[in-house]
Amino acid sequence: MTSFPGPVARLIDEFRKLPGIGSKSAQRLVFHLIARPADDVRSLAAAVADLEEGVRPCRICHQITDIDPCAVCSDPGRDTTVICVVERPSDVLAVEDSGEYRGLYHVLHGVLNPLAGIGPEALTIAALEQRLAPGTVHEVILATNAGVEGEATASYLARRLAAGDLRITRPAQGMPAGSELEYTDRLTLARALRGRQNMD
Amino acid sequence: MKKPTETVLRSLNCVSFRNLQDTHIEWCAGLNVISGDNGHGKTNLLEACFFLAMGRSFRTARVDALPRRGSSSFSLGGEVSHRQVSHRLGVKAGRGLRERTLDGCQSDLGRTLGVLACLVFAAPRLALFRGGPDDRRRFLDRGIVGGKPFMVETYRDHLRALRQKNRLLKQARQARPVAALRDQLAAFNDQLAGTAATIRREREDYVKRLGKVLARDEGPAELVPGRRPEISYQPHPTLEEGMTGSREQLMAAYEERAEDEIRRGHALVGPQRDDLSIHQDGAEMSRFASAGQQRATLIALKMSKMLVHKEMTGSYPLLLVDDVDAELDAHRTRRALHLLSGPYQVLVASASAEAWAGDRRVVRHLRVRDGIISRFS
Ligand SMILES: [Zn+2]
Numbered sequence: 001m002t003s004f005p006g007p008v009a010r011l012i013d014e015f016r017k018l019p020g021i022g023s024k025s026a027q028r029l030v031f032h033l034i035a036r037p038a039d040d041v042r043s044l045a046a047a048v049a050d051l052e053e054g055v056r057p058c059r060i061c062h063q064i065t066d067i068d069p070c071a072v073c074s075d076p077g078r079d080t081t082v083i084c085v086v087e088r089p090s091d092v093l094a095v096e097d098s099g100e101y102r103g104l105y106h107v108l109h110g111v112l113n114p115l116a117g118i119g120p121e122a123l124t125i126a127a128l129e130q131r132l133a134p135g136t137v138h139e140v141i142l143a144t145n146a147g148v149e150g151e152a153t154a155s156y157l158a159r160r161l162a163a164g165d166l167r168i169t170r171p172a173q174g175m176p177a178g179s180e181l182e183y184t185d186r187l188t189l190a191r192a193l194r195g196r197q198n199m200d
Numbered sequence: 201m202k203k204p205t206e207t208v209l210r211s212l213n214c215v216s217f218r219n220l221q222d223t224h225i226e227w228c229a230g231l232n233v234i235s236g237d238n239g240h241g242k243t244n245l246l247e248a249c250f251f252l253a254m255g256r257s258f259r260t261a262r263v264d265a266l267p268r269r270g271s272s273s274f275s276l277g278g279e280v281s282h283r284q285v286s287h288r289l290g291v292k293a294g295r296g297l298r299e300r301t302l303d304g305c306q307s308d309l310g311r312t313l314g315v316l317a318c319l320v321f322a323a324p325r326l327a328l329f330r331g332g333p334d335d336r337r338r339f340l341d342r343g344i345v346g347g348k349p350f351m352v353e354t355y356r357d358h359l360r361a362l363r364q365k366n367r368l369l370k371q372a373r374q375a376r377p378v379a380a381l382r383d384q385l386a387a388f389n390d391q392l393a394g395t396a397a398t399i400r401r402e403r404e405d406y407v408k409r410l411g412k413v414l415a416r417d418e419g420p421a422e423l424v425p426g427r428r429p430e431i432s433y434q435p436h437p438t439l440e441e442g443m444t445g446s447r448e449q450l451m452a453a454y455e456e457r458a459e460d461e462i463r464r465g466h467a468l469v470g471p472q473r474d475d476l477s478i479h480q481d482g483a484e485m486s487r488f489a490s491a492g493q494q495r496a497t498l499i500a501l502k503m504s505k506m507l508v509h510k511e512m513t514g515s516y517p518l519l520l521v522d523d524v525d526a527e528l529d530a531h532r533t534r535r536a537l538h539l540l541s542g543p544y545q546v547l548v549a550s551a552s553a554e555a556w557a558g559d560r561r562v563v564r565h566l567r568v569r570d571g572i573i574s575r576f577s
Contacts, residue, residue, distance in 0.1 A: 152384075
């Protein structure tokens with residue numbers, strides 16, 4: 001097989017690192033871009049560059065944001081006694097969409113996964129503990145996904161965060177096993193949030 | 201009065217599979233015979249049906265051995281009627297490729313198993329007796345998943361959590377201090393105790409069901425010479441009398457061995473160490489039974505599995521029999537087929553066409569020659 005010119009091969013390699021993109025899809029995307037008008041390609045490149053410069057994790061909840069603290073953390077209308085802990089930034093949007101939740105968030109940026117070398121120190125757990133230290137938060141909702149690692153992370157956090165009369169809950173009902181928050185429909189998620197159970 | 205067969209594989213489409221010419225075959229409810237000389241492809245045809253239903257071969261673990269020479273993949277399709285409802289199953293597979301469809305939509309093993317389950321009687325591999333506990337666990341687990349397809353997920357989760365835990369234990373052995381890992385171990389033990397309790401309960405129940413069928417008069421155990429074979433489940437960890445193996449009890453058993461596990465660097469407790477004992481007159485058959493007795497017991501156990509599948513799901517699996525003539529002596533062959541005649545579908549591959557000539561139970565007789573399939577007349 002003859003190889004692609006350097007810049008083409010490099011972009012194909014970069015696309016392949018994205019979730020759900022294989023070699024063939026990466027090639028298709030690159031050749032699609034080559035065929036587009038130069039302006040389109042430049043505006044894509046600019047958008048990608050802005051990600052690097054204009055976006056960072058919120059210093060409080062670690063949600064990805066362009067203003068710091070993020071819109072949720074700086075909204076005076078939110079219930080500051082409840083924190084919903086999620087795996088990924090996109091999970092925050094899923095919970096917001098359910099329309100059932102008015103508290104704050106905390107984004108872990110992953111779950112425990114020893115096989116992938118991810119331990120508690122790679123997640124934002126220490127920052128979460130700092131948020132709980134003053135004792136103004138009354139409930140932590142552990143909304144990690146329902147797979148083995150998500151469940152183990154919830155169970156780990158339940159142990160580690162247990163203190164005084166802090167209520168630790170997990171949305172339980174109607175979350176099908178192995179389901180990802182991001183793909184759970186609004187109604188199911190809303191129901192799960194309403195029916196959350198104490199973890200002990 | 202004849203009961204209708206609940207699950208019937210109506211047809212099979214076969215493209216680029218082994219030596220078989222691309223073909224469309226219609227099957228009937230009842231006894232279907234495929235005859236042909238050895239090496240011409242009759243077992244391949246059974247294998248194709250099995251792969252369509254189960255997503256694997258009963259002869260090899262290597263999927264890339266299955267496409268026809270010169271092809272990198274094969275595809276199989278078939279129509280199944282399951283309780284009067286018609287479904288289309290499809291599978292396409294090759295090296296690094298496995299796509300399963302049910303009624304035209306992407307599907308998974310758990311769902312397709314609910315439509316068509318298969319049980320195969322092939323040249324008896326006596327791994328059940330001569331192999332390790334893992335062979336015996338597989339025997340149980342495949343039966344359980346056949347009857348309760350959703351258990352696929354429980355087994356998968358258990359394996360996943362176990363691999364995570366083993367990785368932690370390996371880290372704990374290499375790196376000190378271990379304190380930081382203890383909490384993570386407890387978290388994965390939590391997951392393991394949950395799935396282990398389910399697996400333990402299902403295995404216990406399944407062995408009990410098999411045991412009941414074996415104890416029946418006029419049942420499969422009749423095939424075995426001498427005393428009736430018996431089976432018993434040996435769960436791990438063994439618990440004190442009266443304990444049921446609940447999640448909490450298992451969690452406590454895990455905690456108890458935690459230090460040993462850290463020292464050894466891998467998991468020491470759980471259903472991954474279960475075993476099954478098959479005994480006759482109190483003696484372990486793996487050690488004391490002749491090859492003939494083991495073979496007969498294997499057949500009896502498989503027939504029991506079939507009856508248990510019916511008990512659990514309400515319908516029989518599709519039965520595939522490879523070369524009955526070779527497997528049992530003539531007397532027992534007839535006895536087995538008599539025991540097995542019922543409202544289900546059987547595909548028999550046989551080297552002897554004559555043996556079936558004039559047999560009125562045969563509803564369809566196909567002949568395979570050089571991979572080409574034709575009606576036998
Ligand atoms: Zn924030």
